[in-house]
Amino acid sequence: MSDDKSNMVTCTAPVNIAVIKYWGKRNEGLILPINSSLSVTLHQDQLKTTTTVATDRSFEEDRIWLNGKEEDISHPRLQSCLREIRRLARKRRNDCHHGFDVAGLSHKVHICSINNFPTAAGLASSAAGFACLVYTLARVFGVEGELSAIARQGSGSACRSMYGGFVQWIQGERDDGKDSLAQQVEPESHWPELRILVLVVSADRKPIGSTSGMQTSVHTSALLKHRAECVVPKRMGDMIEAVCQKDFTTFAELTMKDSNQFHATCLDTYPPIFYLNSVSQQIINVVHRYNNHYGETRVAYTFDAGPNAVIFTLEQHVPEFVQVVQHFFPSEINGGKFIKGLPVDDANLSEGLKQDVGLEPMPNRISYVISTKAGPGPCVVEDHSQHLLGSDGMPKKIL
Numbered sequence: 333m334s335d336d337k338s339n340m341v342t343c344t345a346p347v348n349i350a351v352i353k354y355w356g357k358r359n360e361g362l363i364l365p366i367n368s369s370l371s372v373t374l375h376q377d378q379l380k381t382t383t384t385v386a387t388d389r390s391f392e393e394d395r396i397w398l399n400g401k402e403e404d405i406s407h408p409r410l411q412s413c414l415r416e417i418r419r420l421a422r423k424r425r426n427d428c429h430h431g432f433d434v435a436g437l438s439h440k441v442h443i444c445s446i447n448n449f450p451t452a453a454g455l456a457s458s459a460a461g462f463a464c465l466v467y468t469l470a471r472v473f474g475v476e477g478e479l480s481a482i483a484r485q486g487s488g489s490a491c492r493s494m495y496g497g498f499v500q501w502i503q504g505e506r507d508d509g510k511d512s513l514a515q516q517v518e519p520e521s522h523w524p525e526l527r528i529l530v531l532v533v534s535a536d537r538k539p540i541g542s543t544s545g546m547q548t549s550v551h552t553s554a555l556l557k558h559r560a561e562c563v564v565p566k567r568m569g570d571m572i573e574a575v576c577q578k579d580f581t582t583f584a585e586l587t588m589k590d591s592n593q594f595h596a597t598c599l600d601t602y603p604p605i606f607y608l609n610s611v612s613q614q615i616i617n618v619v620h621r622y623n624n625h626y627g628e629t630r631v632a633y634t635f636d637a638g639p640n641a642v643i644f645t646l647e648q649h650v651p652e653f654v655q656v657v658q659h660f661f662p663s664e665i666n667g668g669k670f671i672k673g674l675p676v677d678d679a680n681l682s683e684g685l686k687q688d689v690g691l692e693p694m695p696n697r698i699s700y701v702i703s704t705k706a707g708p709g710p711c712v713v714e715d716h717s718q719h720l721l722g723s724d725g726m727p728k729k730i731l
């Protein structure tokens with residue numbers, strides 16, 4: 333590679349978890365949704381993708397390595413993101429009258445990307461992955477401004493990972509998708525007491541992917557159509573209001589209802605899709621019985637296209653609720669280290685609480701819990717020693 337350091341950039345991007353779910357497209361190619369959605373961006377200290385992009389005149393073709401393994405760059409969604417960024421870079425060069433030269437616009441790229449969490453954990457990595465890819469490519473090619481519409485073309489939910497905090501994806505109306513964009517509702521600093529626990533459920537098989545699952549739902553589920561047209565529009569307004577007011581009770585109840593309705597549309601799909609397993613159902617029961625015990629909504633669950641639960645609660649309830657999880661889902665799977673991420677204090681469970689939850693413990697069905705909070709959007713890594721590609725443009729050996 334030539335010595336010009338500016339042709340290599342490394343960035344990180346976060347995972348997001350939807351509290352109003354996106355499920356169903358009106359345009360498969362452009363990835364335009366049938367309803368708006370809203371998510372919380374998770375903190376990158378616990379969950380993130382890191383991507384390095386390099387351009388060099390010596391590169392013979394575009395190449396990509398994901399978690400240490402070379403993948404096929406011809407994937408249509410990767411191609412959409414590359415094409416759109418290069419198009420914007422070319423536009424910027426042509427619009428510039430003072431001889432601005434976009435670094436390596438005619439050069440091929442090498443892309444190397446890793447996650448700081450195991451893919452086997454079944455946590456959606458495509459949102460963080462495409463957000464990181466688009467953000468890093470934009471830096472390399474000097475593209476600025478609105479990038480969520482490009483990330484959206486990698487994976488729908490990726491557009492929401494372009495911002496930190498609380499983010500809505502506005503479905504838009506145009507056929508070209510130019511108004512189908514992500515927008516920050518509130519930054520991550522807005523609600524510092526909010527905590528998120530990812531309950532990693534041990535699964536024996538890989539569930540059906542979101543892309544094909546939602547396709548079947550769009551074609552067969554009348555409930556999905558009703559949801560998109562009659563339920564989500566009002567729910568989006570109510571959820572934004574709850575987030576702005578930091579009204580946990582409303583936020584939590586809408587989150588649980590929306591997760592339940594999403595899974596109901598999966599059951600209404602023909603043939604039906606089952607993402608929740610017996611452990612997920614048990615988690616749902618534990619949450620409702622816990623809330624009932626206190627006579628208030630202290631904890632909420634949400635589930636995506638798999639059995640893992642994401643729990644929202646407030647800081648003050650974390651130690652006790654984690655203890656509840658540990659009691660009803662005792663685990664030796666992760667060498668006894670049940671909690672990862674933000675430290676959690678010990679707590680005692682009262683007999684009354686245990687009795688009110690009153691379920692049979694399910695040993696070794698939750699592998700571990702990741703304790704986290706809302707976090708910022710994509711960032712540039714300034715420390716060049718963190719690049720994932722070496723000076724030869726190939727993945728570093730440590731990967």
Ligand code: DP6
Nearest residue numbers: 350353354487488489542543636637
């Ligand atoms: C259940 O964004 O993974 O997580 O656009 O086909 O790539 P594609 O689907 P994807 O779907 C995410 C579905 C979900 C809900 C959500 O994140 O809103």
